[in-house]
Amino acid sequence: MSVEALTYLFVGLSFALYIGIAVWSRAGSTGEFYVAGGGVHPVANGMATAADWMSAASFISMAGIIAFMGYDGAVYLMGWTGGYVLLALLFAPYLRKFGEFTVPDFIGARYYSNAARVVAVLCLIVVSFTYVAGQMRGVGIVFSHFLNVPIIWGVVIGMAVVFLYAVLGGMKGITYTQVAQYCVLIFAYLTPAIFISLMMTGMPVPQLGLGSELADGSGLRVLEKLDRTLVELGFTAYTDGGKAKIDVFAITLALMIGTAGLPHVIVRFFTVPKVSDARRSAGYALLCIALLYTTAPAVGAFARLNFIDTVHEVPYAETADWFKRWEGIGLIGWLDKNGDGTIQYAPGAAFAGAPAFTVERGEHGERQLANAPTDAPNEVYVDRDIMVLANPEIAALPGWVIALVAAGGLAAALSTAAGLLLVISAAVSHDLVKKTLARDITDRQELFYARVSAAAAVVVAGYLGINPPAFVAQVVAFAFGLAAASLFPAILLGIFTMRTTKEGAVAGMLAGLAFTFLYIAWFKFIAPEQNNAAHWWFGISPEGIGAVGALLNFAIALLVSRFTAAVPDRVQALVAAIRVPAGVQRPQGH
Numbered sequence: 300m301s302v303e304a305l306t307y308l309f310v311g312l313s314f315a316l317y318i319g320i321a322v323w324s325r326a327g328s329t330g331e332f333y334v335a336g337g338g339v340h341p342v343a344n345g346m347a348t349a350a351d352w353m354s355a356a357s358f359i360s361m362a363g364i365i366a367f368m369g370y371d372g373a374v375y376l377m378g379w380t381g382g383y384v385l386l387a388l389l390f391a392p393y394l395r396k397f398g399e400f401t402v403p404d405f406i407g408a409r410y411y412s413n414a415a416r417v418v419a420v421l422c423l424i425v426v427s428f429t430y431v432a433g434q435m436r437g438v439g440i441v442f443s444h445f446l447n448v449p450i451i452w453g454v455v456i457g458m459a460v461v462f463l464y465a466v467l468g469g470m471k472g473i474t475y476t477q478v479a480q481y482c483v484l485i486f487a488y489l490t491p492a493i494f495i496s497l498m499m500t501g502m503p504v505p506q507l508g509l510g511s512e513l514a515d516g517s518g519l520r521v522l523e524k525l526d527r528t529l530v531e532l533g534f535t536a537y538t539d540g541g542k543a544k545i546d547v548f549a550i551t552l553a554l555m556i557g558t559a560g561l562p563h564v565i566v567r568f569f570t571v572p573k574v575s576d577a578r579r580s581a582g583y584a585l586l587c588i589a590l591l592y593t594t595a596p597a598v599g600a601f602a603r604l605n606f607i608d609t610v611h612e613v614p615y616a617e618t619a620d621w622f623k624r625w626e627g628i629g630l631i632g633w634l635d636k637n638g639d640g641t642i643q644y645a646p647g648a649a650f651a652g653a654p655a656f657t658v659e660r661g662e663h664g665e666r667q668l669a670n671a672p673t674d675a676p677n678e679v680y681v682d683r684d685i686m687v688l689a690n691p692e693i694a695a696l697p698g699w700v701i702a703l704v705a706a707g708g709l710a711a712a713l714s715t716a717a718g719l720l721l722v723i724s725a726a727v728s729h730d731l732v733k734k735t736l737a738r739d740i741t742d743r744q745e746l747f748y749a750r751v752s753a754a755a756a757v758v759v760a761g762y763l764g765i766n767p768p769a770f771v772a773q774v775v776a777f778a779f780g781l782a783a784a785s786l787f788p789a790i791l792l793g794i795f796t797m798r799t800t801k802e803g804a805v806a807g808m809l810a811g812l813a814f815t816f817l818y819i820a821w822f823k824f825i826a827p828e829q830n831n832a833a834h835w836w837f838g839i840s841p842e843g844i845g846a847v848g849a850l851l852n853f854a855i856a857l858l859v860s861r862f863t864a865a866v867p868d869r870v871q872a873l874v875a876a877i878r879v880p881a882g883v884q885r886p887q888g889h
Contacts, residue, residue, distance in 0.1 A: 305702035306445045313483055313706045317476045317713070318463050339474050341576045345583025347474045348567045350481035350714040352383065352558075352584070353591055354430070355437025356775035358484055358711035363686035365599030366606075369529075369537035372599065374547050375776070378554025380592055382779075386559040387581030391568040393794045393877050395577035401722070402562040402786060403730040409793040411870050412801035413735050418808050420726045422785035423562045425812065428759060430561075430778035431719045435764020437712035440684055443628045445705040450628070454764040457709070461717050462757045473717045480710035485590055487707020491691040491700050492594050495601045498694060505597035521600055528607055533646045533676075537600070543832060549843030550776070557779025557845055560787030563718040566725075602686040605693045610679060611644040618642065621692035625685055632680040647677040720760060724753035777819050780845025784811035788852040794878065797871050799856055802863040807856030815848035 300308070339347070357379070365372035397405050402423060407416030435454050442453025489505075496508030500521065512520050519527070526536040535541055558564070568577040609619060615633060625631040633642055634649050688708055691701045728749035733740060740748075785808050792799040792807075819841045822830040832838055839847060 300698065302698040302701050303445070303447065305698050306705045309699075309702040309706040310446070310709060313479075313710060314460055316479055317460065320476045320479060323475075339571055339580075341571055341580040342583050343474065343478050344567060344571050344576070344580035345585075346481045346587055347477035348564065348580060348584035349587035350477040350484065350710070351567060351718040352561075352564050352715070353481075353484065353588060353711055354715035354775060355434045355708065355712035357591060357595075358488060359437045359440070359687050359708050360433075360684050360775075362595045362598040362602065363683035365596055366603040366686050367683050369535070370540040371542045371547070373596070374542070374550045375554065376592060376595065378551040378779075379558060380588070381551070382555035382558025383564075383585060383588060385555055386561075386564060387578070387585065390559055390565060390790060390794070391577045391581050394565060394790075395568045395571065395573075396877050401725050401729055402565055402790070403726055404734070406786075406789055406793065406804065407730065407734065408873065409870065410789075410799075410801040410804045411867060412805070415789075415801050415805050415808075416730055416734060418805050419786065419789065420730050422781070422808055422812050423726050424723055425816065426560075426778050426782045426785065427562065427719045427723050428756075428763060429781060430563075430775055431716050431756075431760040432763035433775045433778070434712040434716040434719070435760050437684070437708060438716070439764050440630070441688065441705050441708045441712070444625060444630070444685075444688065445702070451765050454761050457713060457716070457764070458757050458761040461713055461720060461760075462754060473721055476717070477714045480714040481587060483710040484707040484714070485587070487703045487710070488591050488598075488687075489594060491694070491696055491704055492598050492601075494696050494700060495605070495690065495694050496597060499601060499604070505594050505601075509597040509600055521597075521604070525600055525604055528604070532607070532611065532644065537603070543838050545838050546832070546835075546840050546843055549839040549846040551843075553780045553783045553843050553845035553849070554776065555783075556787045556849055557781075557783035560782035560785070560790060561779070562726075562782075562786065563715070563722040565790075566722060567718075598687060598690065602690045602693070605690065606681070606686070607644060609693055610642055612641060614641050616640065619693070619695075621689055624692075625689060630682040630685045634678050634680075636676070636678050643676055643678045645677040649677050649680040716760060720753050720756045723756040724749045727752035776842040777823075780815055780819065780842065780848065781812060783845035784815035784848025784852055788849055788856060792853070792856055794874070797866055797874055798860055800860040800863045800866055803856040803858070803860030806859045807852040807854075810855045811848040811852030814851055815845050818844045818848075 361372075361375055361379075364375060394402075394405060397408075403416045403419035406419040407413060409415075435457060438457035439450035439453040442448050442456060443450040446453070448456070492505040493503055496505040497503050499513060499515075500508040500511040501514050502508040502511045509521055512518065513524055517524060522538055526538055530536050540547070568580070571577050571580050610622065615635070622631060626633065632650055637643070688704055691704055728745055728751075732748050733745050788811065789804050789808050792804065818836070822835070822841045830841070832840075835841075836844075837847070
């Protein structure tokens with residue numbers, strides 16, 4: 300069978316499985332729609348949490364960023380992994396003990412205010428839609444390349460599938476669908492990594508292959524060869540970091556606390572029967588996540604080496620089919636600047652305004668652009684989001700492995716997209732409609748509003764997928780920054796302090812969200828020409844500014860709380876009940 304036929308087969312079977320699970324586990328109540336009835340086994344919840352959390356950014360984009368950033372790309376590994384540990388230890392047990400449906404539910408009750416609830420909904424929607432844009436971009440990339448359909452139609456197909464199993468099954472359907480999606484994505488990620496590690500080093504374990512000697516007879520280890528090759532081409536050595544320490548710290552912190560503030564991950568801990576099960580499922584999820592995250596650095600290094608070997612100084616007429624297929628959808632481009640018909644790969648931009656280059660061909664088949672820069676010798680534009688997907692093709696692996704990676708990329712993107720869309724629908728139907736605007740609606744009516752809002756969220760998510768603001772991992776990093784600056788401080792202060800008032804929480808959330816959103820918007824969309832260290836405040840990039848937004852949130856929340864009425868006794872009792880383990884008598888006077 301051809302690669303295209305195998306891809307249709309693998310993707311079709313996986314989609315049929317997801318939809319079948321959704322039909323089998325159709326939600327019949329709001330409890331099942333929002334939190335799967337609170338009866339999910341910790342092992343299943345751990346796998347579902349891992350699939351929910353390991354989005355298209357983890358599967359598709361993270362290894363690509365590491366491949367092109369080298370040492371600096373490790374900031375994403377540190378931030379996201381550390382953030383999950385923070386979430387598991389700091390928030391999961393307490394929020395599960397609170398026992399409600401959503402993050403705005405907790406904030407509304409803890410800060411005894413519908414205003415706080417509505418602001419939390421606003422923060423949640425901004426964060427979730429920013430995050431889901433990255434997932435839909437990943438869906439479009441996979442469909443457009445592997446199934447030969449335009450990116451727009453790829454996103455539309457992904458929207459339809461998510462709509463079916465998210466709107467029909469709710470959290471109950473999504474949970475068991477995500478268990479299946481985890482199995483698909485982890486198998487799809489590890490299989491080519493093992494193949495390529497064996498081919499390049501003779502070591503079947505990619506994590507060990509990264510530090511092993513290459514099988515090409517050079518006597519060099521993988522990272523030594525990569526360092527030497529990149530320096531010869533004019534790049535910075537792969538193992539050298541170029542980012543300022545303040546920016547590395549800020550990005551890591553923003554990703555960590557942003558992870559702990561992500562509503563679609565937090566809500567997963569409401570789906571297990573007991574508080575102890577929340578802790579256990581967090582541990583299982585960490586093990587599931589570690590399988591992919593410890594493999595990503597090896598995948599990135601192997602991909603960069605293979606890319607250079609198959610592209611640099613190769614006549615365009617002799618390039619492999621994979622290069623021209625990705626070129627056909629605009630995610631790789633070549634401009635023959637010196638007219639020799641051979642591809643030169645070096646530092647610098649190949650195109651002015653890449654990736655928006657035109658499709659007209661030059662004498663040697665290169666893409667033409669009237670205002671292409673001539674001061675940089677580099678002739679290759681490559682979208683870093685394709686590296687994991689293209690890696691099996693570059694390494695000439697069997698067709699079934701290539702098809703499996705396509706199914707895995709879709710599983711990663713759709714699993715997170717579904718979780719995010721459900722969180723958005725729950726925030727609208729439960730927190731805005733049921734708890735604020737129409738408190739007397741029935742359970743059946745609330746379920747209807749949940750499904751309608753989920754359907755509307757799918758449409759908005761599709762638009763963002765067709766018009767993405769940046770690379771997948773960058774978009775996701777912005778979402779983490781917004782979560783760090785808005786929701787994380789409110790949840791942390793809500794659990795661990797008695798003194799934070801509703802006025803303080805509302806002021807802090809609005810300030811943190813507004814500051815971080817405007818900073819990102821300015822440097823990414825309003826004045827992108829200023830998006831460099833010379834113009835960043837304190838030398839902190841838009842990806843890391845959420846850390847500053849969080850500090851601003853904390854400072855304003857605590858300051859305003861000092862000058863407003865004390866928290867009511869009933870709310871202080873609620874906080875105490877959340878923090879003290881069941882069956883333990885709380886000492887008097889504490």
